[in-house]
Amino acid sequence: MQVYFDADADLSLVQEKKVAVLGYGNQGRPQALNLRDSGLRDLIVAARPGASADRAAADGFGVMTPSEAAAWADIIVMLAPDEDQGRIYGEELASNLRSGSALLFAHGLNIRFKLIEPKEDIDVILVAPKGPGTALRQLYLDSKGMVSLFAIEQDASGSAEAIALSYAVALGSGRAGIIRTTFAEECEADLFNEQAVLWGAIPELILAGYETLTEAGFSPEVAYFECVSEVKLIADLIHERGLAAMREAISNTAEFGALQGGTRIINADARTEMRRILREVRSGAFVQDLMKDAEAGYPRLRASRAKAAAHPIEAVGERLRKLTP
Incomplete structure (x- = not known):
């Protein structure tokens, strides 16, 4: 097993991207805050009007609708609830995603079970911190990190792995370790652990x-x-x-x-x-x-x-x- 750390990734790759965090809940808010503190400049939150959008705005983030964010972003980070992601993708993202952009997940469920079938001209990436968002944020603030798993389902750009590692480092995971997996392995093991x-x-x-x-x-x-x-x-x-x-x-x-x-x-x-x-x-x-x-x-x-x-x-x-x- 190879474990990747900060020195194995180029943080500037994701710092130079336009990144939209879709969802501002248990994972969305901590990830967005860590990304901003890691120097991402073009970073917004994608959310419909309501409590999540209001909280993101109060935290100083620009807010777009999911469809607006898909047309703008180089990377869309899918952190809405698993059971809502397929609808969001079909209704608001699919027709707006630009060729060569990336769809990044923190859990493999929607890809593993084909609730989302992405366009072939985008990267499909997994970066899954192995713990709750509150701990991800606190470890980052303590100059520590949380282990993340990463996987590549589609590499349309030829740079999907480098982007995944760069994103994981921006979350703080390069301080602890970043480990390769697959969408299926991460999803199945996680669902099993949650239940059993x-x-x-x-x-x-x-x-x-x-x-x-x-x-x-x-x-x-x-x-x-x-x-x-x-x-x-x-x-x-x-x-x-x-x-x-x-x-x-x-x-x-x-x-x-x-x-x-x-x-x-x-x-x-x-x-x-x-x-x-x-x-x-x-x-x-x-x-x-x-x-x-x-x-x-x-x-x-x-x-x-x-x-x-x-x-x-x-x-x-x-x-x-x-x-x-």
Whole structure:
């Protein structure tokens, strides 16, 4: 595996481009701010009139509609929600993109599952920071960086890879590492992780542990500290040391408990479900479900948010978080 750093890219390539960041949310705002701080002069935000456009203007960015931005920009950075990108491309970008320009994504979903089929005369690039936008921004401000993956789907200009590396450096990723992948690999691995590990399994495991303790008569506060607060401890240890060395920082009792309990929870049935989730991701079944929910106004997603907000663990957490800076 080759890892690229600042010295392997030419930052001036993207500094000299006209760049439009389409979307000003969780990734759009941090990326736009990092790009500006990295010396991009011709940089605007593409957004329809509304809250996002108003916030971008308040942050000092020029604002264009997506169709205006497509006609103006050398690089359009697609940071609108995944489920809306296909409509935006078809209705506002496709007929306005100039030959030789670049369409740059932070997630491979729309290309992998052909929700967008780009014109053949443009570059199609992926630069995917591996973490939330808030962390991307804070690491940049701390003179550090977040690892990014990059990939090239179309290289109409002959310079797509150089542009991708230049853009990643402008985000600050050249300080940490930039790693080659493909649109399909990034998309499939990311969708799998979101469902089977990070955002799907871990919160459900926390809730199950909390409910098991409180149903058995343990106080909500003790259950919260055991099942929620200590998650940060293990996450930090794994990040700093790795899975094996993490065990050196815990007691023999905790390590032996992990030996006794871990594979009883993550057992053969759990691994079977993980494989099923991966098949659903790769087949496109998950994306079909996502698009159906979006088209219906997100009934499943809204119901899930309401259920999560109403869980007793939220009230306990709100109280206890005030105790810890």
